[in-house]
Amino acid sequence: MSLKSVRSFIETLEKEHPDAKTELVYQNPFELLVSVVLSAQATDKSVNLATKKLFAVASAPQAMLALGEENIAQYIRTIGLWRAKSRNIALLSQQLLERHNGEVPRTRKELEALAGVGRKTANVVLNVAFGEATMAVDTHIFRISNRTGLAPGKTVLEVEKSLVKRIPPDLLPPAHNRLILHGRYICKARKPECQLCSVAQWCLYKDKNPGPIPTLPKVNRDLSVH
Structure with a gap:
């Protein structure tokens, strides 16, 4: 994925998850x-x-x-x-x-x-x-980075360093939670919901899941003239 696409990819996730934060509950x-x-x-x-x-x-x-x-x-x-x-x-x-x-x-x-x-x-x-510009790579982020072409890497450390290098600094700190949410609910491991994905246009995944085939409405086949 080109650096221009990376910015568009992350900016779109920012719009989709403007208030993204960890789902862990803590006070300090x-x-x-x-x-x-x-x-x-x-x-x-x-x-x-x-x-x-x-x-x-x-x-x-x-x-x-x-x-x-x-x-x-x-x-x-x-x-x-x-x-x-x-x-x-x-x-x-x-x-x-x-x-x-x-x-x-x-x-x-x-x-x-x-x-x-x-x-x-x-x-x-x-x-x-x-609020440091770090990237914690869990299974979701590792999968997304390789599947989409965002920041491919064979190891967690390779992916982490690539993400830190490729994601614009102004978008990096909050990108962590936005990528996790995207991987948890849309870009799933077994059946990614590509038909619902807001960043599919920049994704390089070859085997995109088109989703279920829509059911066509029933047609009245009684064409007889009364």
Whole structure:
């Protein structure tokens, strides 16, 4: 996809999703960090159900550390990998207190040094909490980037770097959530709804899904003259 098409592609998604934001529910950077750590191999909906009760009793590192790993686990048992995640949340809370005075750091290097935090999680926090021009590549964004020709790449890191390079800087920060929404609801993995896609004209996907064949209205075949 040409750079001119990239801008048109992203600008059109901006018009379609002007208020796009993460579907994770949070009130501060710490809650966002915890939610993103929990979201690995889990849906945003399942995370929100668990954190609604968890954050009611622990919305800051001090309270989360005081709650402890075993008690954290009781709140997140419905989420995949809950044992490892409860351990990581307790440890990263301790690390935030010891290294950053309880504040969520604003650099990728410092974020990635926290328990359970990888590059994608760090990018989400930097983008969503602090408005940084980062791109967290999840399965939706990876698929869209390769399928449409927006920013092809064989690895997540290749796609991330390509997106950051190809998307105009003024459109980059909010593009993350808009691409996720597009992948979640339109450019789906198995059956992309190309017939409903607002950016199909710039998409280079060869096997576009035309959608269901419309049903023709019944014709009155009684042509006899009375």
